[in-house]
Amino acid sequence: MRPFRQQLAICVAGLALLISPVRPAIAAEPTVEQWGIFEISLTGPTNGNPFLDVQFSGRFQLGDTNITADGFYDGAGVYRVRFMPEQPGRWQYATHSNVPELDGHTGEFTVTPPSANHHGPVRVCYTYHFAYADGTPYWPIGTTAYNWWHMAEPLEAETLATLADSPFNKIRMCVFPKHEPGQTNELALYPFEGTPPKGWDFSRFNPAFFQHLEQRVGDLRDLGIEADVILFDPYDKGRWGFDRMPPAVDDRYVRYLVSRLAAYRNVWWSLSNEYDFNKNKTEADWDRLFQVVAAADPYGHLRSIHNGFLIYNNAQPWVTHASIQNGSAVEDPGRAELYRDVWRKPVIYDEIKYEGNISKRWGNLSAQELVFRFWNATVAGTYATHGETLTNASGRLWTSDGGQLYGQSPARLAFLRRVLADSPAAGIDPIDKWQEVNLGGQPGEYYLLYFGKDPPAHWRFELPKFGLADGMKFKVDVLDTWNMTVTPVDGVFTVRKKDDYTFADEQGRDIPLPGRQWMALRIQRVH
């Protein structure tokens, strides 16, 4: 929770800078990093219903850039507006409100370049891929723990510690608590004022709920992890009724959430998990809610929606990337790549079944199979997301509650992440998409050839013609994606045109392979 001790407190990523609203600070003018959080907090009315009655926003200006961010009521008479500056420089601000004591506050603050390891929010880049705002490539290696931040201590801290030691740079998490079958105990925090399970005043938010969410999103940010925040889900099952609120309440909730979280650079908006399993909303509702999010978010954080059986029309302009549940597409890169073309947007396979040992068919993949699916997604120019449903002594499943990871896949996904960290900034794309589906890269420069379940003993050095010319030279590494080894192949391979479609090593050489599964080749141009 952020401190609020005076009429105007400006907090920068948790650091409170206290200035007077009527005599702007001169010596101690606040500073904030680019893509950090600049926060104005003011005290205002507590009578009536501040959530409904008070309009409050901030206008932030640097040169010709003007950005308006909605503020929000944070309880106990405190109103805040948060701002994520996307350019360095000396910014000015002014508050606007229908309440005199919140209106007309002005000031200046300085935005400094970001510190090391702080690259800004993630954006779509090169059509099918992602990069941080500073241009640093971002290769999603996500995981899923829908309910983790509702678990209270010590489990939440344990989850964070697990994540800190993991390869994961994104986590899918629901805002609303997930009702587990048979569960009757109530949680410490709910999003609305009232009495569980159903005695809610939907016109009054519970700030403590959102403060806790913000703390966790901030914790993830500090670990370098994107928070793929799921706004709605079908897992309430009517217990608390958050899955069947009136449209006006949905809209208000979305605007409130966005006004609180949008300044966190690591936030992504996932409109729903298994959206089509929400039987109380239509596709028109989702269209509308996407637009509410887009209108409320001044920064254009990534927006997606995750499907059950029915895939949303991801061609809609308010969808930044496809978030796909599909239990079979990533069994084959030739399947995985197909969704790219239809939307010309990045595709993240956010649910591909989980490494686990439960009886549900979505929860009993071997680690080998899950890692196989990640590699298929990779060479298809797409991305995959991890989940774990291994039952264990704790009785918890990571994918619901967080906690600890017991599986064998995370170490291999760390290996994949290291491979990606050395791959082209332009991303891995299919090279010859309808011919050689297990080959991705950038033509003429970089190739990943993944053999998956095949255990070849050798590979003839031949590549599709795209981007190639006689005399180009390449080096090769043999990657064992399960045993996590990289073995350089002796020699340099020089290509010559072989036929209308292919270039081959001019010496016609084979590359020896160990005859095991899960092998890949990395082929890189030698300049």
Add this chain to the structure above:
Amino acid sequence: MRPFRQQLAICVAGLALLISPVRPAIAAEPTVEQWGIFEISLTGPTNGNPFLDVQFSGRFQLGDTNITADGFYDGAGVYRVRFMPEQPGRWQYATHSNVPELDGHTGEFTVTPPSANHHGPVRVCYTYHFAYADGTPYWPIGTTAYNWWHMAEPLEAETLATLADSPFNKIRMCVFPKHEPGQTNELALYPFEGTPPKGWDFSRFNPAFFQHLEQRVGDLRDLGIEADVILFDPYDKGRWGFDRMPPAVDDRYVRYLVSRLAAYRNVWWSLSNEYDFNKNKTEADWDRLFQVVAAADPYGHLRSIHNGFLIYNNAQPWVTHASIQNGSAVEDPGRAELYRDVWRKPVIYDEIKYEGNISKRWGNLSAQELVFRFWNATVAGTYATHGETLTNASGRLWTSDGGQLYGQSPARLAFLRRVLADSPAAGIDPIDKWQEVNLGGQPGEYYLLYFGKDPPAHWRFELPKFGLADGMKFKVDVLDTWNMTVTPVDGVFTVRKKDDYTFADEQGRDIPLPGRQWMALRIQRVH
């Protein structure tokens, strides 16, 4: 070519009924079948440029139904307007024109129910499938002969005779002639007045070109074959310039074509072949051209566009079904089904490589491979289209010129067509789309299980739970899709729930299979 011998001639599917415009016929009031062609022809001005100067349309009324069809100038002073009545009854018409002699002609005609084997135009039905307007299911088994109707006699007649003996009920054909590399001879007919290769007056159509096209579309109709008419293509290569006309000419051409052809019930509009290879048009052009077609066609004939590397946004409302070129999607039903979900429209894989023996990798599939792809498409709930590039004594390729078919796939596609003719009207849909990708049908009623390249020796009778209940009974046929045999399996199989996902034969029986490739099972409910 349609006769025009008096001032007003009304032609019904080639039958001229001559009436006086000032004294409406009483005894000999014209009749036309439902979904036939009612045509009004009038003589009018020949001065100026009739294609640009004269507006001419017909308004057709039955009760509350009012339909306006654009007329067209057919040369030699003759103006026509054609109408495809979609309801039986006594219709009235009136002509409208900015030219007095074409304006204000009125009359009546009677539309009778359609004759046998005449089912009306094909529409989308059950989201992913097709049916004729009278409800009769239509299962596309198409072929491709882009240039066939530009080949003159005797080849065009030979093509029609070949089609009459084939399983094909759809053909893809380009309006514009296809330039073959090295070709320098000129054709008998071009769409515009002028001198080839480039001396065109784009403001004047050549009616004889379109009359010949109509004749061929009518010939196809009489054979029960849908004409998937391709409005634009990238195969001109600048020779005649039909691939790079100004947008206003494109629009006028489209409206003229549609005004002539829309009354043919067997017409489909394919906006382009390999649309993205037309380097002189943008995606916005295609959006516009789709809308020009839709606005000009009173009957809503099927509309699609066929891709090269870039897939069009088939979610657009003016696209009725996806027309896909993809050389690998139909290698695996798990790939083929993916496009269905993204657009929730029928998917026809209109180019899947061809049965052939040329060096191009798109033209050298074995017949077995092509038939395999059709069956994969089928169990995935989609459709495929045939092409043949077998070089032979004639030196022609069917897929360009038509002529004769030499391949082994058509007979097997005839077998597939017979199987489909006995399948549910609701179509073949994936039963458990992300689990058992080679199983299509209607849950609880009808299943096609295709083994493709696997040569199993037996199959354990187990089906996904959807639509099943304890005690349901099924009969089974073994289909050899290559040898074209149907072998009933002895006995009736009664299912019981086996686990959360599966029902199985209560006796746990296996069905013996011959251990060959290309086998399928047909499983049908016994009521």
